[in-house]
Amino acid sequence: MQVRKSVLFIVYWHISSWKQSWVNIVSLFTNHLNSSIMNIVKSINISSFLVGLAFLLLPAVLFARDDASGQTTSDRIINAFYTMETVYPQQTLFIHIDKEEFLAGETIWFKAYLVNATTLEPDTLSTNMHLNLLNTNGDIVTSLLLRMENGMTHGNIHLPDSISEGNYEVIAYTDWMQNFDKRFYFNKDLYVFNPIEENFIRRSDLIRNRRFNRQLSRLEEQMQFAFFPEGGNMVAGLENRVAFKAANELGAGVDAEGILRDGHGAAILEFTTLHNGMGSFAFTPEPGVEYTARVRFANGEVKKVPLPKAESRGLLLSALQSDGHIMVSVQSNFDPATPELTEGFYLLAHTRGRPYHMEHFTLDNRAFQIHIPVENLPTGVSNLKLFTAGGTPVAERLMFINRNDIQDAVVLDHETHRTDGEDMISINLALNNFETKGSYSLAVVDASHPERDYRSNIASELLLFGDLGYRIKDPGFYLDPEAAKGPAAADLVMMTHGWKRFDMENILNNKFPEIVYGFPDGITLRGTVTPRSSARKTGQVNVELSIHQDDGIEIYSTTTDEDGNFSFTNLFYDELFMAMLRVDSRHDRRAMEVRLGGASFEAFQYSKNFQSRHLQVTSRGDDWERVPRPETVLKRRGIIQPRTAGTPSMYAQVDQVIYFDDIRDQYATVLDVLRTRVRGVRIVDGQITLRGPSSLFFTNEPLFLIDETIVSRSAFLGVSVRQIERLAVMSGPQSAILGARGTNGALLIYTLRGDSQRDITYDYVLKGFHAPAESFEAKIHTDQYARFDMDRTLFWEPYLELEEYGEFSVSFPSDENVRNLRIIIQGIDEKGRITFHDEVL
Template structure:
């Protein structure tokens, strides 16, 4: 049997979403060719999009707040391309829970299938209370830096320590940051400046302030509008020196006015450009203005782009240091667009963001059959996507709302449309999608100025291609990487065959040659759960090389604003005690049912396929030494004794002759190069023996036949491997945990005395609804024993990339 070698990147799945997505990306880039009127600028952007297509992840959590010891459930959505359609580029997502010090407290590899995945984390009972960042990324996304990773925030309450909670002292110190429109303040040019005021714990603060020049003269006044943000306009004067702002925190009713503090504005440039954007006189239009100082080149290039695709490209000629352009908003895509100003030498000069509310969202509905229910009653829920273009993939969560419920994360439509283009978390992102009027437009503008960022640098776009990307996509499961070096040094060892295996009853073996940097790459496919992996070189080639297994998780972290700190509040002590009791009751009465896992399909065929001969040793009279077993029962394997001990030779069925070298000898899939050790093993521990009587090719490795021994349990049965073999614990893909929810279909079940104190009534990450005009998807679940108001949250994405969410509630009334 011939094992095909690994193909270099790019390698795409024909017939899958990946091929369609990349073809669509190339078509979109080709469609923009007429826009390439800026000296090749838009062509460079299209080339960059083809070489580094964008990939994005979104996580839908089952709820925003957890107790230590509870299970966090989530669904992953993978999108990409200019339209943000579902994209099956990667098959593995890396998900981490980080504490306030950016230290991972939980990590997992979640399989992605057809651009979605589902995973869980069991939060340790010892996990301290606080706000935790959950980040998710693929190997491919690491090419764009950690800022491009998904970041969400969840709150964890440790009720074991909450009963005596003492709130942390409030910090009176404030911090202000200023963001000039277009990127810089320029002497003599009127500029808009956005700002944000927070305390030292990252919480937005309402404040007022005054801008002063170097002589202490007031040049502008300002006040916060929403979320500690606001803006003001002023013209940096010639010879005025540096500018600063005196800021006063707003005082509450009857409180003394807090002490003011001073913060510096960004430095003022003597020469440059200012790019500004404002509503035009006509509805649906924008007025873009470019200003420059005297002596600057009069011709500049303007490029509007979104998701690696050009939307508008035009040269502008300044007259008397000023140029204006009216832009029709209909020409811009939904979501965030960037207006970037370039010099004729294609050097970026200024950039401005604009947000267009999505015009083509996915309309989702989730209607329970009643507004109120009794305990342990059936809830029939009809879920529909009324305008979906084909099937839509959805996730549904139903949980109880109480005083401890934390602020929710952005929904999928809010994240893909807005917050993924911003740095840090956004307070109440739904406001920027629903609110209208001048006040909402100003607040949105200030948000974009304060928290906007770019997924790429123009230097990367404009420089010539410099080889393949550093991180290739994982198309067929997690890629395991290792490095070979000389013993006691960091000098790489190149050109050595290395073997990767994991003892099992399913025989799997992977090989690779180390490259010039000593790097190895293995693709073990769908390896689930905790595994013991073993890496070794062929001692006939080298017996001194040191093997190091590389960590697949990113050690780079995004620079994000500090999320607001979380305090355990004494006024919620009763609520903490109630939730603690509920959680402990659920653990006692239903704990094991929460640990059910779905059996994942496995391919039981060994990597070498069907052997030429198989010997179930229990079918033969047992001998106590392997030499007798092989001589008596296995004619395809010849035992020879030489000066260095035993040798095995297999018969070549093609040439009808004996191979002169030892075959590849395996024990539970692990190569054993010392035949003497395998011959000394107790044959009563071996259940089966497979023999391949022909030359076998695996990538660039070739074997003179294969002799594979399998033990009863697939665990090596205490066999002592060579001490040079690297043995290491490895966490494979997450196994799918099954969501447990009791049913009360019969009167006997409803009368059960077993308490049902669930906060999370329902979680289903695998709901599929058909397109518009079809019947809703019926779902059902049962309420528990806790009265209160429950939230139904539905999120999803259809095949065109249209995203949507829906929230509705129902009541569970107390038992009579």
């Protein structure tokens, strides 16, 4: 007889799991009391926090069990999910970028949407977002720190004329996201064209581009194939549905067909791909028989791929969506009297980490079936998880639920007219079913082609791929209501992927993520004061921070702990700003020095993927010249001649010496001196290079030395100009004395000798929050877009101001070269309802 016990989930979710969640919160705060978890506490509104404590404490008293061992399996599962949602809430980040192809000299315009990964409501906890633009060498070309407000921020990245043509990747994340799987950072591939690079590209870069293309070609030609049994297990004696994926090594799906044969070579069935290299078939494997598929790919390559071995004693979880229900089936092929079967199983259905259905059941004649109404589940990826009575996960099946509740927009009318001698386009639009306020961005693009575009969008990322941590071609296709194969193809995506947000077994065993990063509010500067020649602890030392602004100086002060650690928090400054740290150089009659901890940057590696393109610049152009890249090189300035010989140097031959006696009061930082006094120096995006007489350009920075000791760039730039006697410059043949390390030249600082200064100051040039451009502006000639058959942005608005009923109007300049007017609207409201509209007028 089949036995079922359903759970009334809303009540159970909010009552039964309170106690264990509170236990987990206490444990979390205890384990991390002395770590950065305290930053989270500081960032939480105290009144909200106290209300939350009362909300948790009362049920913990009323419904407490003696201890955790008294919990049922369902308690453990529900409590684990509740703890993940309430104590370890995850985030999903989407960035609307105006387009995907750019020209050197253009500007990338973007708007970021940060939401709670479970509810999809705008996330209000995080205030800082990090955005990096990565090239194929893994170098960070641009790094921005952006301040978020109510889960939103926007900005722009200017691409210099000298940027190399090629593939780039946008990677973005918050501090809190660093505590979890890096696969859930936001990633977006872009391509930048530079039509003049061929005229100044270096030989080493040509070699690198050719090597990149060869590697890309090999990966494109190498095929891979995999089988994915439904539920994760092949079970002998039962009909199994098996999905498969054919792709190249870049992950791009490819067409393929094959024949499945048994161990004697007899053909069992034929199969072929349905969409993007994916397909499926159904058959009943016999016990003890091994099966092999002979797969032929579209390029003619043939592979033999073994089918996973069928279990002689296993469980088969299958599901089908039809007529507004998910029909779930669990079957077994072993003795019904087995204790594992008599104790029963638990079936859990959760979406984005929040359970919506849980059922305890036993098998009747080795089978169990249930219909779950789709209306009980939200749009998104639902995970059907099968557990044993003891709580061990044994099978999993993903289902994509599409309730067609993505909010759309409609173009009411549009016209071209002439105003003040300029051609203008005006568009009137409205959001469908507009109910609550939200945040929306608009890009109007002169599209090179009128065909529908299936690139990633806010709906595909938040609803479909946000929990998979996986890139797939044309993600928008699976949400297109007009795509006939869309639902079947989406189900194949579900069968060929797993749910990756967190590890189920870990959380069931109370192994939760380690919290290292919190929710910093503003910029935090951390550092350490240490004695120069003493083993004793630093003790408490006063530290003063001065921030120099155009309208004056702001001063902050703090005291170190006994180990000399200090921090300044809640700093809000934009772009580059100058900071000065001052400490008592003779505290407790001991000489002190300061080390400022730099910002912790993630190390990224560019991974070639199916969106990577072959690089176009593989040979020199007809107008190639041996000239530096077209970037600003500072002009030479007059050098004040020294009045004294100064401190002797082991490097007698230098190219330039700058004495500070006459200029010490004219400059605030070492960087100012480099910019205006040093010949041949180039400073681009904070990187310093020297142009010596024997070479025209360098790829790396020079060697930095203080009193003939090699130091880091930050330490070099941090020396106060009041402590410098002179600065020496070595480049070209003069730097040969430094060996291989001096290939790129050297900058040497010689400090003042003696103990004439009691207070030591350290000057830093720091990077603050990104200050976005006030308005959209395009400066590229239209003929360049036609040459590369690429889109151009005509209008960008990161924050649409909606009128009553969700209507809005925009006007922008136009010209006779507009080909196809494409409108892209993306956004989300305060309830987590997603808006996406993509239309070519």
